[in-house]
Amino acid sequence: MEWIERLRTQTRDLHKTAHALPFFEALWKRTLPLESFVGQLRCLAVVHGALEKFLASHATDEPFRGLLAGHCPKLPLLLQDLELFRHKGVQDILPAVDKALDIADRILVLSKENRTALVGYFYTLEGSTLGGRVMAPKIRDNFPLPEKRGTSFFTCYGDQVQTKWNGFLETLGRSIEHDEAAETVISAAGELFRSLIGVYEALYPFEADQLGRHVVSLNPEAGRHPMPADEAELQAALQAAERCWDAFPYFALRYGERGRRFAASDAAFLTTLCDVDMRAMVDQVYWLADVLAARGIPTWLTETQLRFLHEELVNTRPEKQALYDRVLLAADALRTRRHAAASRESIEALAHELHTRYAVADEPHWASMCLVLAAAAADEASGIGGGLEAVLSWLRNYRSDLASTADALKTFLKEWSRGAS
Ligand code: HEM
Helix, strand or coil, rough: HHHHHHHHHHHHHHHHHHHCHHHHHHHHCCCHHHHHHHHHHHHHHHHHHHHHHHHCCCCCCHHHHHHHHCCCCCCHHHHHHHHCCCCCCEEHHHHHHHHHHHHHHHHHHHHHHHHHHHHHHHHHHHHHHHHHHHHHHHHHHHCCCCCCCCCCCCCHHHHHHHHHHHHHHHHHHHHCHHHHHHHHHHHHHHHHHHHHHHHHHCCCCCCCHEEECCHCCCCCCCCCCCCCCHHHHHHHHHHHHHHHHHHHHHHHHHHHHHHHHHHHHHHHHHHHHCCCCHHHHHHHHHHHHHHHCCCCCCCCHHHHHHHHHHHHHHHHHHHHHCCCCCHHHCCCCCCCCCCCCCHHHHHHHHHEEEEHHCCCCCCHHHHHHHCCCCCCCHHHCCCCCCHHHHHCCCCCCHHHHHHHHHHHHHHHHHHHHHHHC
């Protein structure tokens, strides 16, 4: 356990630097700008989101299993706090977002190359919740937030914070047995602490020309892709994403709120493709549609999204119709490439047949699921592989009592695909 003391000594030294940061001095003096505060929430959402994605997929591996006992995921709390600012038009401090994304990239690299280092990252992020007790009242002094809202991240463990932390340290101490691993954890904990200090340095003070909109404000897990600079275009894209989300209840059932955030950031990304040449646009649309198809979103759904996007963009800026018509051409390209059941009508006809053959009276969204299954079969028949199995395996997980229906659907749709291809 001696190594834990070395870890904590290092943290104490880094704290001295953190305390002297202009960001915290401004917070104590109640002069922190709103952009810096909201920027902090967005940057922490990027970092915590990246680590929590890794932790979710290693929740049964030691030492993460032990360290996760009683752990409270921070991304949902940060998103809850950010919700307060959703329609306030608070701009991003772009260099700070960039530094937060560097950390997320590093977490991805370490998740493949050096998982022990991520134990050190976990230590630094989990330990930083201890400062929340001090920060929450200062934040409330600095900004007029509604009662009990906006600081849920900073008060995540309530009055249990110290007890939880002691438990975390004890498990951590026990779970690292070799000096080499301990050195890796200590060094990685320091690395993340220093990187976070870099984020805070970028968050305050900042220059006006460093402000802009970044896609992480829509979806902290979206990464670095572009989004429209024009606020009206962005709103049109978000409206299209919402329409598509509502048109297919399958999205909400399968992907939940995380999927909704990706729908928003993907729609924003698709809008920016109007600015590249048509060939490059179609290539990008094919790429995105194929990635999504393999994850259970058939290309007809992406095509529908593009058609909604076209409508919303043209309604918003009719003077740019000629440019936006490229979105329609990209949707048509997807339809043509999916040569089997290319049209909406033929997908609907197949869905109707599924609905009649395999009725599931107690599933309120069965009709919508049949549409998605029909669209996945159309992809399968067109050589866009993998998607049908992705939808069927989700169905088996979603309703284990429908396993035999899923098997029968698989046989029928494979047969149909062979006939249609
Ligand atoms: C880059 C920013 C920061 C990071 C990454 C960070 C990280 C950490 C970590 C890892 C610990 C656990 C130390 C341990 O017990 O082993 C901790 C504790 C703590 N932090 Fe921070 N911290 C930061 C900024 C701050 C600031 C500005 C404050 C000022 C309020 C603060 C207040 C605290 C407090 C009160 C504790 C508990 C210390 C103790 O019980 O001895 N932190 N922090």
